[in-house]
Amino acid sequence: MIQRKQTIYLLLAAIVSIVCLCLPLGSITLEAMGIEPVLYNLALAQPLNNGVQYDYSYAPLFGVLVLTIILEVVAIFMYKNRPRQSRICTLNIALLLVWMGIFLYYKYISLVPIGVLEQTVGSYLPFVAAVLNYLAFKGIRADERLVRAADRIR
Numbered sequence: 001m002i003q004r005k006q007t008i009y010l011l012l013a014a015i016v017s018i019v020c021l022c023l024p025l026g027s028i029t030l031e032a033m034g035i036e037p038v039l040y041n042l043a044l045a046q047p048l049n050n051g052v053q054y055d056y057s058y059a060p061l062f063g064v065l066v067l068t069i070i071l072e073v074v075a076i077f078m079y080k081n082r083p084r085q086s087r088i089c090t091l092n093i094a095l096l097l098v099w100m101g102i103f104l105y106y107k108y109i110s111l112v113p114i115g116v117l118e119q120t121v122g123s124y125l126p127f128v129a130a131v132l133n134y135l136a137f138k139g140i141r142a143d144e145r146l147v148r149a150a151d152r153i154r
Helices: 005-022 054-076 082-110 125-153
Strands: 027-030 044-048 051-055 114-117
Touching: 005 054, 005 082, 005 125, 044 114, 054 082, 054 125, 082 114, 082 125
Parallel strands: none
Antiparallel strands: 027 114, 044 051
């Protein structure tokens, strides 16, 4: 059923993840004076005199986030198969934790030679999506317990 509360949580998680794809994750303050590069999920945008140069070595962030968005949308329409829907929510939480791990690797190891990464709101949104997936998982488990209790009564 589309009107269940876990469906709302999954829809909000998908929206938050899509917004995270569009927003920058942070800007890098350089040691020397210059225009600050901006980190997005897909690439690091480094402004130059005649344009912008993109470094696509940060694309794993994009790939993991797109996969979670797809799985969140698929989980919304799996409402008839609650055990599979709960496994998809668990997988989404794990993928979002992987995204956070990759982001922390870039922040504390990969980007250190360039400068210090100052995070923006976009870098915190996957955590919000993980919490929403957890709330959906709890709602799915509660529905499954309710259905099993109703089956025992019959």
